[in-house]
Amino acid sequence: MSTIITTPPRAAVPIRGFVLAGAMLALAGAAAFLAGWTPILFSIVTVFLFAGPHNWLEARYFLTRLPARWGKLRSFFVFAFAGVFALTGAFALLPWLAGPLQWGPDGWHSAVAGWNTLVIGWIAALVLWRSRQNPRRNWGLALPVAFLLIAVTWMFPYHVGLALVFLHPLMALWLLDRELRRSRPAWRPAYHVCLVALPVLLGLLWWKLFNAPPLPGDTELRDAITRHAGADVLHGISSHLLVATHTFLEMVHYGVWVLAMPLIGLRIAPWKLSNVPMARRSLAWRMAIVALLLFGLSIVIVLWAFFLADYPTTRYVYFTVALLHVLAEVPFLLRAL
Amino acid sequence: MRMRAFYMAALLLPLSWTVAYADIAPKPRPTPAPIPNPAPVQSKDANLIVQVDPNAKEARLIVPRSLLNRRAGLDVDDGTRLTEADGRSNRHVIIAGVALALAMSCGGLWLVRRNRLNNSGLMVCLAVSAGLIVGTVALANARAPSPAPPPPQPAPVANLAKLFDGKIRVETPADGDSIRLVVNQEMLDKIVKGAPTAPQPKPE
Numbered sequence: 001m002s003t004i005i006t007t008p009p010r011a012a013v014p015i016r017g018f019v020l021a022g023a024m025l026a027l028a029g030a031a032a033f034l035a036g037w038t039p040i041l042f043s044i045v046t047v048f049l050f051a052g053p054h055n056w057l058e059a060r061y062f063l064t065r066l067p068a069r070w071g072k073l074r075s076f077f078v079f080a081f082a083g084v085f086a087l088t089g090a091f092a093l094l095p096w097l098a099g100p101l102q103w104g105p106d107g108w109h110s111a112v113a114g115w116n117t118l119v120i121g122w123i124a125a126l127v128l129w130r131s132r133q134n135p136r137r138n139w140g141l142a143l144p145v146a147f148l149l150i151a152v153t154w155m156f157p158y159h160v161g162l163a164l165v166f167l168h169p170l171m172a173l174w175l176l177d178r179e180l181r182r183s184r185p186a187w188r189p190a191y192h193v194c195l196v197a198l199p200v201l202l203g204l205l206w207w208k209l210f211n212a213p214p215l216p217g218d219t220e221l222r223d224a225i226t227r228h229a230g231a232d233v234l235h236g237i238s239s240h241l242l243v244a245t246h247t248f249l250e251m252v253h254y255g256v257w258v259l260a261m262p263l264i265g266l267r268i269a270p271w272k273l274s275n276v277p278m279a280r281r282s283l284a285w286r287m288a289i290v291a292l293l294l295f296g297l298s299i300v301i302v303l304w305a306f307f308l309a310d311y312p313t314t315r316y317v318y319f320t321v322a323l324l325h326v327l328a329e330v331p332f333l334l335r336a337l
Numbered sequence: 338m339r340m341r342a343f344y345m346a347a348l349l350l351p352l353s354w355t356v357a358y359a360d361i362a363p364k365p366r367p368t369p370a371p372i373p374n375p376a377p378v379q380s381k382d383a384n385l386i387v388q389v390d391p392n393a394k395e396a397r398l399i400v401p402r403s404l405l406n407r408r409a410g411l412d413v414d415d416g417t418r419l420t421e422a423d424g425r426s427n428r429h430v431i432i433a434g435v436a437l438a439l440a441m442s443c444g445g446l447w448l449v450r451r452n453r454l455n456n457s458g459l460m461v462c463l464a465v466s467a468g469l470i471v472g473t474v475a476l477a478n479a480r481a482p483s484p485a486p487p488p489p490q491p492a493p494v495a496n497l498a499k500l501f502d503g504k505i506r507v508e509t510p511a512d513g514d515s516i517r518l519v520v521n522q523e524m525l526d527k528i529v530k531g532a533p534t535a536p537q538p539k540p541e
Contacts, residue, residue, distance in 0.1 A: 106426050113429065140447045147440035154433035155425070 021190035024260065025197055031251035032201040036208055039243040040215060043225050046247065048307045050254035051318055052300035055325050058257050059296055060270045062332055063289065068277035076129050080331035083122040088324045090115060113157035119164075120149050123330055130334040137337070162230040166246065168326045169253035171333060173198075176256050178336035179265045187264070198252070205244055212240035221312040228319065384515040393521040396505040401513040500528045 034042045070077050094111055097103070103111060124146035131139035153160040173195065180188045215226055226232075229246040231239040262270060271293070273279040279286045306314040383404050448462075501524065520528070 109425055109429060113432075140450070141444075144440045144444035144447055147436045147443055151433040151436035151440060154429045154436065 018190060020187055020260070020263070021194050024191075024194045024255065027255045027259070028194070028197060028201055028252055031255070032205055032248050035244045035248035035251065036205050039240060039247050040222055040225055043243060043247040043250070044221070044311065046251050046254060047315060047318070048304070048311070050258055051307075051322070052303040054254045054257040055322070056293075056296045056300050057262055057270060058325055058329075060293065061257075061261050061265050062328065063276045063278065063293075064265065065332055065335065066278055068281050073133070076126070076133065077331065079129070080126060081328075083126075084324060084327040084331075087115070087119055087122060087327055088321070090118070091323050092320050109157055112161060113154045116153040116157055116160050117150050119327070120146050120153065122327075126331055126334055130331075130337070158233045162233050164326070165228070165230070166249060168329075169249035171326075171329050172253045172256040172261075175329065175333050175336060176260055176264070178333070179261065182336070184264055201248070202245065205248060206241060209238055209241040209244055212238045214239040215243060221315070224312060224316060386515050386517045388517055388519045389522060389525050390519050391522055393519055393524075396501070396503065396521075396524055397508060397517075397519040398505050399508045399510060399513070399517040399519065401515070402509050402511050404514070404516065 031042075066077075067073065094115065097111070098108065101107065124142050127139050127142040131137040131142070149160070177188070177191065177195075180191055214231070216222060226239040226243055229239070229242040230237075231242055234242060268275060273286065273289060276289060279289045303314065303318065501520075503524075
């Protein structure tokens with residue numbers, strides 16, 4: 001009888017992801033501290049630094065996940081991208097329509113609830129579509145859940161919109177988990193330990209700030225930041241707590257896209273296109289993708305310039321257009337599941 | 338099958354009690370006098386210019402739109418910000434109700450189609466229903482929320498002399514940042530005449 005005891009493969013797993021786990025924990029801890037200490041300044045600085053680059057890296061990552069030829073997935077991707085652009089356009093149009101159509105509170109309620117309904121319907125359609133593709137999934141529950149969410153959104157449209165603001169940063173964590181499962185399965189246990197730290201850090205923030213005095217809304221920018229975090233929807237909750245929570249989650253989101261995804265998902269310098277399937281189709285496709293990435297880079301630089309010139313206006317415009325990347329994550333996450 | 342029907346009946350029966358109980362009129366209680374909740378006064382600092390136009394036939398008050406326009410009550414924190422209760426109409430509740438009904442029917446179909454309604458599934462359904470029933474009863478019998486305290490009002494200014502009482506045309510041009518009051522000489526004289534004279538120092 002053999003007495004040799006082999007180390008089970010899983011025993012070595014956490015150590016291999018130790019560096020990643022340590023870096024992510026340190027980043028999350030620092031983000032929580034800064035978000036709680038000086039939320040407005042932290043929000044301003046992080047959006048200025050990472051808003052553009054994280055979008056560019058996200059687009060670069062999605063290019064690696066898009067198949068060279070869409071084949072049977074063509075309808076899925078066409079519907080997904082059409083939805084992304086149409087819904088973002090509709091969202092940007094809402095304030096423009098409000099004036100001519102003379103929306104009062106009732107009009108705004110209908111408009112926001114209607115837009116939320118379209119988003120929920122679009123996501124439900126994608127979920128059901130994806131469930132019928134290989135590998136097939138049993139996601140029939142999506143329809144009743146979608147109708148339930150639609151019911152909630154017609155009663156509380158602003159709360160549902162706010163939920164999207166707060167949950168969107170967490171979607172990046174889910175995508176990272178799927179990417180780890182695909183390319184670095186050995187790192188997943190360490191990553192899951194990091195995920196446990198997230199509610200702990202949020203709990204610490206809420207414990208420290210639940211009765212913090214509200215942040216002064218003495219400037220247009222401060223007012224915009226507190227409103228973005230839901231201060232005019234969640235009455236009775238300290239705006240300091242709301243902004244700190246939102247900024248912390250945003251920083252985690254930026255950390256995933258700027259640090260973790262390039263390290264794990266791309267694994268080569270982002271300007272090299274060897275892992276972009278569509279770039280291998282032909283020279284024309286390759287040139288088109290190079291042009292697209294260069295255009296994206298120029299947008300990043302222009303965004304920085306505009307932030308320096310007029311931060312409040314640029315921030316407002318950015319968070320309207322940034323919906324594009326929020327919605328774009330949905331089809332890619334569904335394909336990864 | 339009979340067992341399933343029994344479970345479903347057991348699930349539905351308490352719901353009917355809840356509906357019946359929630360619809361019972363509350364016992365008459367002495368109600369305190371309602372607190373008046375006047376619309377909050379909104380204020381904004383602006384420059385005022387009084388101009389005399391000899392050709393003016395009527396007084397004109399010109400208020401730039403920049404001092405009037407507000408985006409859905411979101412611009413200032415004066416207690417008038419958009420809240421969930423604002424804007425919700427019966428139409429919204431009807432749409433929500435239809436969606437809820439569709440959610441329940443689709444959920445039921447999903448449960449039945451895949452034969453998920455086994456014993457454990459039924460237990461989960463019963464537990465969720467029991468939670469909903471308890472929640473509904475608790476909510477239906479909760480005290481009505483007390484009215485929000487009225488926002489602080491600026492102190493009323495008393496004993497003001499009336500300098501002018503007449504019709505005025507209000508204009509809201511797109512440009513400018515000052516409020517202008519345009520009057521003719523006759524109106525100005527009337528205003529000046531009506532102004533209380535400042536107390537003169539008594540000669541020693």
